[in-house]
Every structure is written in structure tokens, then in C-alpha cells.
Amino acid sequence: MTAATTIRLRFTKRGKVRFTGHRDVARIWERALRQTGVPIAYTQGFSPRPRLSFGLALPTGDESDGEYLDLLLDEPVDPEPLCEALTAALPDGFEVTAATTIERSTPSLQESVIACTWWFEVRQIERDTAGALARELLEADVLPYTRRRKGREVEVDLRSALGSLVPLGSSERGQAFSVELATKPFSVRPAELIAATHPELELGLSRRTHQWIDGDGARREPIPMPDLVHELAEVRAS
Amino acid sequence: MTDLWPRLEPLLPRVQKPARYIGGEGGAVTPDWAPHKVAWLLGYPDTYEVGLPNQGLQILYEILNERDDAFAERTYAPWVDLEEQLRTHDVPLFSVDTHRPARDFDVLAFNLSAELVYTNLLNCLDLAGLPIHTARRADADPLVAVGGHAAFNPEPVADFVDLVVLGDGEEVVSEITEVVAAWKRAGKPEGSRERLLRDLAVIEGVYVPSLYDVSYDGPHIAEVAPRFADVPEVVEKRTVIDLADWPYPRNQLVPLTEVVHDRLNVEVFRGCTRGCRFCQAGMITRPVRERPAEQVTQMIGDGLRRTGYDEVSLTSLSTADFSGIEEVTGATMSDPVNCGRVSISLPSLRVDAFTVGIAAQVAKARRSGLTFAPEAGSWRLRQVINKLITDDDLEAAVESAYSQGWQRMKLYFLTGLPSEMDDDTEAIAELGKRCVEIGKQHAKGASVTVSLGGFVPKAHTPFQWFGMNGVDELQRKVNLVRAAVRKTRVQIKWHEPAASLAEGLASRGDRRIGAVIERVWRAGGTFQEWTERFDLTRWTDAMAAEGLDLDWYTTRHRHEDEILPWDHLRAGLHRDFLWQDWQDALAGAGLPDCRWTPCYDCGACTEYGVEHVVASPVPPAGGSQGTGQDLVGAGAPVRFLGARPTGAAR
Numbered sequence: 001m002t003a004a005t006t007i008r009l010r011f012t013k014r015g016k017v018r019f020t021g022h023r024d025v026a027r028i029w030e031r032a033l034r035q036t037g038v039p040i041a042y043t044q045g046f047s048p049r050p051r052l053s054f055g056l057a058l059p060t061g062d063e064s065d066g067e068y069l070d071l072l073l074d075e076p077v078d079p080e081p082l083c084e085a086l087t088a089a090l091p092d093g094f095e096v097t098a099a100t101t102i103e104r105s106t107p108s109l110q111e112s113v114i115a116c117t118w119w120f121e122v123r124q125i126e127r128d129t130a131g132a133l134a135r136e137l138l139e140a141d142v143l144p145y146t147r148r149r150k151g152r153e154v155e156v157d158l159r160s161a162l163g164s165l166v167p168l169g170s171s172e173r174g175q176a177f178s179v180e181l182a183t184k185p186f187s188v189r190p191a192e193l194i195a196a197t198h199p200e201l202e203l204g205l206s207r208r209t210h211q212w213i214d215g216d217g218a219r220r221e222p223i224p225m226p227d228l229v230h231e232l233a234e235v236r237a238s
Numbered sequence: 239m240t241d242l243w244p245r246l247e248p249l250l251p252r253v254q255k256p257a258r259y260i261g262g263e264g265g266a267v268t269p270d271w272a273p274h275k276v277a278w279l280l281g282y283p284d285t286y287e288v289g290l291p292n293q294g295l296q297i298l299y300e301i302l303n304e305r306d307d308a309f310a311e312r313t314y315a316p317w318v319d320l321e322e323q324l325r326t327h328d329v330p331l332f333s334v335d336t337h338r339p340a341r342d343f344d345v346l347a348f349n350l351s352a353e354l355v356y357t358n359l360l361n362c363l364d365l366a367g368l369p370i371h372t373a374r375r376a377d378a379d380p381l382v383a384v385g386g387h388a389a390f391n392p393e394p395v396a397d398f399v400d401l402v403v404l405g406d407g408e409e410v411v412s413e414i415t416e417v418v419a420a421w422k423r424a425g426k427p428e429g430s431r432e433r434l435l436r437d438l439a440v441i442e443g444v445y446v447p448s449l450y451d452v453s454y455d456g457p458h459i460a461e462v463a464p465r466f467a468d469v470p471e472v473v474e475k476r477t478v479i480d481l482a483d484w485p486y487p488r489n490q491l492v493p494l495t496e497v498v499h500d501r502l503n504v505e506v507f508r509g510c511t512r513g514c515r516f517c518q519a520g521m522i523t524r525p526v527r528e529r530p531a532e533q534v535t536q537m538i539g540d541g542l543r544r545t546g547y548d549e550v551s552l553t554s555l556s557t558a559d560f561s562g563i564e565e566v567t568g569a570t571m572s573d574p575v576n577c578g579r580v581s582i583s584l585p586s587l588r589v590d591a592f593t594v595g596i597a598a599q600v601a602k603a604r605r606s607g608l609t610f611a612p613e614a615g616s617w618r619l620r621q622v623i624n625k626l627i628t629d630d631d632l633e634a635a636v637e638s639a640y641s642q643g644w645q646r647m648k649l650y651f652l653t654g655l656p657s658e659m660d661d662d663t664e665a666i667a668e669l670g671k672r673c674v675e676i677g678k679q680h681a682k683g684a685s686v687t688v689s690l691g692g693f694v695p696k697a698h699t700p701f702q703w704f705g706m707n708g709v710d711e712l713q714r715k716v717n718l719v720r721a722a723v724r725k726t727r728v729q730i731k732w733h734e735p736a737a738s739l740a741e742g743l744a745s746r747g748d749r750r751i752g753a754v755i756e757r758v759w760r761a762g763g764t765f766q767e768w769t770e771r772f773d774l775t776r777w778t779d780a781m782a783a784e785g786l787d788l789d790w791y792t793t794r795h796r797h798e799d800e801i802l803p804w805d806h807l808r809a810g811l812h813r814d815f816l817w818q819d820w821q822d823a824l825a826g827a828g829l830p831d832c833r834w835t836p837c838y839d840c841g842a843c844t845e846y847g848v849e850h851v852v853a854s855p856v857p858p859a860g861g862s863q864g865t866g867q868d869l870v871g872a873g874a875p876v877r878f879l880g881a882r883p884t885g886a887a888r
Binding site: 016017019020021023024027028030031032033034035042048060061089091092093 | 243250251255256257259260261262263264492494495496543544545546547548579
């Protein structure tokens with residue numbers, strides 16, 4: 001059977017479940033979909049698997065407000081009620097915040113995401129240090145870093161991946177920042193940025209807040225966030 | 239009540255698999271910590287992945303959480319990396335449900351499924367901040383309880399545990415709760431602990447080691463005597479009469495990270511009367527008590543819907559013997575809700591073509607490998623161990639499996655069995671090779687894996703008197719099989735002989751072995767079931783330091799009149815039944831399954847006034863059914879023993 005429709009979901013991963021790994025999350029989703037009776041399509045062959053495709057893996061231990069998942073279904077369903085039903089079936093900390101039907105021709109999340117915005121904390125530093133840290137990184141020409149990939153060490157420059165870096169002030173575990181990091185040609189996470197430049201610093205929580213795709217030259221989210229647009233409009237109006 | 243999560247959370251990014259420690263499983267509860275309730279912490283002294291699926295622990299978790307006067311949380315042994323972090327940062331052992339310190343609970347109850355976890359038990363108690371020795375615990379300290387199969391000889395851990403539960407836990411946990419609740423209401427006053435333990439000791443199935451004195455005559459036990467008149471001389475196990483009354487777990491835990499047996503598990507019966515003489519589980523869990531087929535079907539349906547699993551395992555010691563097997567598998571496979579995507583797994587497959595037929599019907603996907611356990615290579619030795627599978631049974635099973643699409647067979651064998659000669663050992667390789675030949679007719683890539691485990695004699699079995707093979711002898715036998723399968727498509731795996739020896743020591747040890755376990759633990763010997771963490775020299779050093787003889791405990795044959803360390807604990811089986819069965823074993827005589835033949839009074843039913851609960855009075859169809867009898871044609875290839883006056887002698 002060919003899949004009749006594709007649904008894109010956005011979901012959060014917060015709290016204790018941040019310590020589950022990418023594979024764990026896939027299994028959690030498979031069970032939740034079976035519990036709710038969503039007509040998920042299966043692969044052909046001897047060991048059929050449900051046809052889910054996730055975007056960029058979220059590192060174990062990080063939270064997210066902007067995870068995405070594409071579901072291939074055997075028959076069309078109304079995406080709206082899925083949010084509540086799937087949230088109820090998922091463990092605490094996972095919340096489905098948006099669902100929309102997408103064209104079959106839509107490029108996969110893996111291909112299309114070009115950058116992510118992260119919120120993260122650095123433990124045990126003062127506000128002034130946070131400001132200085134942001135300036136230092138943004139003013140640097142290169143930020144060399146040695147990554148280990150498949151047993152090999154690769155020298156990379158993280159500066160080209162660093163978009164913006166904004167100190168946000170005090171948070172529960174230290175000083176918070178917002179950072180935008182590219183995912184192409186390789187994906188960088190806040191922990192690597194800090195490890196590359198200030199290995200003496202200890203990170204608190206990291207939370208992916210947004211993923212960005214290139215939509216005809218304009219940057220947008222895989223599912224446009226109506227709330228954000230609304231908030232921005234309000235800010236401009238005031 | 240402290241929530242340790244804020245102190246634990248910063249440690250988790252530094253350890254492997256942190257999802258082991260977060261709780262939050264489907265079916266987990268957040269208990270109300272009301273002061274009058276008895277707080278149970280149910281522990282499994284191995285990793286989360288191994289411990290979480292444990293059905294016994296999950297059953298008790300539900301039963302206790304349904305009570306008004308109790309609640310239960312869970313804990314598992316932290317892996318070495320987290321242990322180091324916990325010790326460095328002074329964070330105690332915690333529950334995974336609400337991350338409370340273990341010491342905040344009233345009862346710490348550990349499941350002992352195997353003996354090599356004993357050092358982990360000590361480590362958990364120490365991480366909890368509790369004195370590891372019973373004698374050093376204060377009046378208000380939590381009680382340390384153990385249960386599970388290994389608890390049938392708890393003497394090696396007698397110094398560390400306050401109470402031991404023998405047998406089925408469903409009823410006895412409530413009886414213990416009531417006694418502990420009264421103690422808690424009284425404020426756990428000073429000097430009350432011994433009284434409490436004596437009150438617990440009169441509950442049937444509860445053994446309090448500290449209330450018994452053991453005296454020795456040289457290396458031998460002279461006497462095990464209760465210290466008080468109200469403490470029973472012999473402790474009998476508990477047996478739940480009807481499984482239908484206990485449809486647990488109703489809410490099987492669904493872990494957030496992958497564990498072993500990661501699927502729905504439904505217990506179809508408890509107990510086994512096949513009578514395999516090496517099998518402790520089969521001996522101590524008698525009689526057979528089947529769950530009604532309708533209840534099994536209901537539990538499968540409800541469980542799959544609730545959990546979202548696409549696989550269910552029908553658990554028991556020999557699932558193909560379940561009277562309702564075809565009814566249950568049929569109903570589950572044809573349930574339209576399952577859309578044909580649910581697969582059923584049947585662990586402990588009986589070795590015959592009928593069983594394979596059932597397995598073929600139910601394994602919709604992932605038909606990758608099939609496991610059989612002939613246990614011994616020759617028919618002679620299989621009669622000795624009473625695993626009455628004929629070569630025809632095995633060949634028919636293997637033929638059937640390959641012809642129905644399976645590509646890989648895994649065959650389990652024990653080496654170091656009583657009376658085993660090199661011919662018997664080499665017959666393992668021959669069986670493996672014959673299976674490959676059968677496989678080649680059906681599949682080009684057919685392969686067979688032979689898995690060898692060193693036989694460890696266990697308490698309450700006919701082989702409890704047998705002196706096990708030492709490390710060199712076990713290794714020599716492994717090498718015999720290895721040499722015989724070289725350059726064939728039989729692959730061979732084996733269990734580390736040194737680990738078998740340590741297991742043997744812990745399995746049949748007495749109270750003097752407690753000090754040895756403590757030394758091994760203090761030397762860093764945790765997670766002894768994990769090959770990379772096991773080192774026999776820790777055990778031999780500890781034995782030497784305690785002036786004890788390893789061979790005396792492991793490779794020595796016991797005498798009939800010797801007092802065994804567990805003789806004051808009963809699994810129902812008459813001692814003279816076991817001795818007679820041991821003599822029959824040495825004579826190579828099989829003993830039929832008493833479900834379908836007259837009772838030979840092993841004691842499991844008659845001692846407790848219980849009976850088998852089976853839906854069918856006749857053996858299931860096909861093959862010899864592991865009875866060794868030709869159930870279709872005429873003539874049994876084995877000498878069967880009639881009813882013996884073993885019980886009458888009592």
C-alpha cells in the first residue's frame with residue numbers, strides 16, 4: 001500500500017525525558033502511535049517498520065520546544081485532533097504542539113533544516129562574564145574545534161556556524177543565552193561551542209527552541225508558528 | 239521527604255544511558271507519602287535494563303500500590319559510572335519513581351533472581367547509607383527483605399538481610415505490610431526490632447535468618463536451631479493456589495529506554511512438572527497453575543492497547559505446555575485491532591515439531607532465529623537429567639523450523655552434568671552438525687549456534703548433592719566441543735567457567751560465605767554477572783582470607799546424611815523424593831510428567847493441600863512432548879518409574 005498522506009508534527013521534549021536518546025524517542029513514538037490507532041503506514045518486507053522520519057537528532061540530555069516528525073499514513077486524517085490524542089499517549093514531557101498535512105513532495109526534515117536556535121545556560125558565571133563571552137565569540141574570526149567523528153579527529157571552524165549569540169541574563173542554573181547555530185555542512189550544538197572556546201565552563205540546560213528551513217530564500221520554521229507571528233505583531237504595535 | 243532529583247540531574251550528563259535513572263515509565267505511580275503508609279522500595283540488584291522487566295517485582299509493585307496502608311517505589315543498581323558520581327557527591331541510592339532516598343522507606347525488598355548479584359545487594363545497601371550487616375542496624379532502620387528464586391538458599395546473604403520470603407509473593411507482601419504498619423504506628427520504638435522480626439517470622443513463607451543459630455561440626459553444619467520457641471523450625475514456601483485470582487501486572491511498566499524483554503509479557507502458568515533435574519525453577523515453583531485461557535486473551539488485548547507494544551511474550555517455564563496455547567494464539571492473531579501486526583513470542587520452546595508449528599503461526603515478523611534447549615548432547619545424558627527429548631524430536635523440530643523460514647538455530651546445552659562422559663560432550667557437536675545438515679536442505683545460509691553453559695547445581699533439586707565440575711574440567715569440555723566443530727557452520731559460544739564456579743559457591747554456600755561475599759564487594763567486585771567486571775581471583779582471594787576451601791563448597795559431592803545449609807527451608811519437595819530422584823538420575827532412569835501420570839508425591843501438592851490447575855488432562859499433541867514416550871506409536875523408549883512410597887515414608 002502506498003502512503004496516502006504525510007503529516008508533520010511539532011513536539012516538545014522537556015524535563016526528565018530529556019535524558020532519553022534518539023532511538024528511545026523513536027520507540028516511544030511508535031508505541032504512542034499504536035496506542036492512539038493512527039493509521040501509520042509500514043515499510044514493506046519481512047520486518048515492516050512504521051514509516052516515521054525525524055529531523056536532526058536531539059542530543060541526549062538536551063530539551064527542545066521545536067522537535068519535528070513526519071508521519072506517513074495509509075489514509076488521510078484530520079491533523080488537528082492528533083495533538084491532544086498523541087500528547088495524552090506520550091510520556092510526561094512530550095507535548096505535540098502543532099500538526100499539519102504536508103505535500104508528499106516536501107523535502108525531508110533532514111535535508112531542509114539549515115539552522116537551529118538554542119537556549120542554553122552556563123553555570124557559575126556572572127552577568128558581566130556572559131556579556132563578555134558573547135562579544136568574544138562573535139568578534140572572533142575563527143573558532144577552531146576538533147571533532148571526533150567515526151573515530152577520526154576532524155578540525156573544523158565553528159565561527160562560520162555561529163549566527164547570533166545573545167545573553168539573556170540570570171536563569172535557574174547560571175546565565176542564559178540564545179544562540180543560532182547552523183546545521184550545514186555540519187550540525188553544531190551549544191555544548192560544542194562552549195567546549196571549543198571555554199572548556200573550563202560548565203553548561204546547565206540546553207534547549208532547542210527553533211529549527212529553521214530555507215523556504216524560497218526566506219527563512220521559516222518547518223511548521224510556521226502562528227503564536228510567534230502574533231506576538232511579534234503585538235510587540236511592533238506597542 | 240527529600241526529592242534527590244535536583245542533586246541527581248547534574249550528574250546524569252556524565253554517565254552512560256542516563257534514561258535508566260529517570261523513571262516516568264508508562265504504568266509508574268507517584269505515591270502519596272502519607273505517614274501511616276508502609277513505604278516499600280522494591281529493588282533489583284542489577285542494571286535497570288535487566289531489572290525493569292522483572293515480573294515478580296512489577297506484580298508486587300501493583301499489589302502494594304493498590305493497598306490503602308502501603309505504597310511502593312522501585313530502585314535498580316546504578317552502573318559503576320553513576321555509582322562513582324553518587325559517592326563523590328554524597329548522593330544516596332534513590333527510587334526512580336520520585337527520586338527519594340532509599341533510607342526514607344520502611345522496607346527495602348530486593349529480588350534475587352541469581353546468585354552473582356549478591357555483591358550488588360551489598361553495594362545497594364551501602365549506597366543507601368544502611369549498615370550492610372543486619373546486626374548493626376538500628377531499631378528504626380528500614381527492613382531489608384529478599385525474595386525470588388535465589389532466596390531459596392539465602393544462607394550466603396543471611397548476615398545482610400532481615401527477612402527472606404520463600405515462594406509466591408502475592409499474598410505474603412500484604413501480611414508483612416500489616417505487621418510493619420503496626421510497628422510504624424507505634425513509632426518504631428527503641429528495642430522493638432527483634433520483636434518485629436519475631437512477629438514477621440511467624441508469617442508463613444517468611445524466614446528471619448537472625449532468629450536461627452547455626453552450629454558447625456568441623457566444616458559441616460551440626461544444627462540450625464531457632465532461638466525462640468515461637469520461631470518455626472522449618473520455614474515453608476508460599477504458593478498462590480489460583481493464578482486467575484491474580485491477573486497481574488495489569489499495568490505492565492513501559493520503559494522509556496530499551497530493556498531486555500522489551501514487550502508485553504503475560505504469564506500463562508506458573509510451575510513446571512517436566513521434572514528436569516538440573517532446573518531449580520521447575521522444582522521450587524511446583525505445582526503447575528495455569529491461568530484461564532480467556533483471562534490470558536483478555537490480558538493480552540488490554541495490555542497491547544494500553545502499552546502500544548506490537549509484541550507479546552507468553553511467559554512460563556514451558557509455554558507450549560499451556561493447555562490454552564492454541565486458543566490464545568488464535569484469538570490474538572485474529573483480533574482485528576491488531577491489524578496482523580502483533581507478533582507473539584514463546585520463550586522456553588519445547589523441542590518438537592508441534593511447538594515450531596505454533597511458533598510459525600505467531601511470529602509474523604522478525605523470523606530470524608529460533609532457540610531450543612536440548613541441554614545434553616546424548617539421549618543417555620538427557621535421561622540422567624530427565625530432559626526427555628529424543629533425537630527424533632529435535633530433528634523434527636529443526637526440520638520444521640528451517641522449512642518454515644527460520645535461518646538460524648540456537649541450541650542451548652549444559653556441560654559438567656552428573657555422569658557426563660566425553661562421548662556425551664562430543665555428542666553436542668554432532669547434534670549441532672546434524673542440524674546444519676538439515677538446515678542446508680532448506681536455506682543456503684543456514685547456521686547453528688551452540689551455546690554451552692557450565693552446570694551449576696542448585697538447592698532444592700535432585701542435583702543438590704552433586705559436586706560440580708571445576709574450572710579446568712568445564713573449560714576442557716568447552717574445548718572438546720570447539721575442536722569438534724572447527725571448520726563447520728556450527729558456531730559456539732560458552733559461559734565463562736570461572737563465573738560458573740563462583741555461582742556454584744554462592745548457590746550452595748552456607749552463612750560462612752557471607753564474609754566472602756563482603757570481601758569480594760569491598761574489593762570492587764560488583765556486577766559479577768557482567769563478564770567484563772568478573773574476576774575469579776577476587777573470589778579465591780576472599781576464600782583464602784576467610785580460611786575456606788573453594789573445592790569443599792563447589793566440586794565436592796555431598797552425602798545423603800549431611801545437613802545442607804537450606805534444609806530448614808522447604809519448597810514443598812520431600813528430601814527423600816529428591817534423594818531418590820538423584821539416585822534415579824545416576825541410574826539413567828527418567829521420571830514422567832505428573833500432570834498426565836499418577837502422582838509420585840514429590841510433596842509440592844500434598845504438603846500444602848494444593849493441586850495442579852490445568853485445563854487439559856491429556857498431554858498436548860505432537861511428538862514425544864519431551865516425555866520421551868512415543869505418544870503416537872507404541873512403546874516408551876525409557877523406563878518409567880511407578881508410584882513410589884517416598885512420601886509415605888515421612
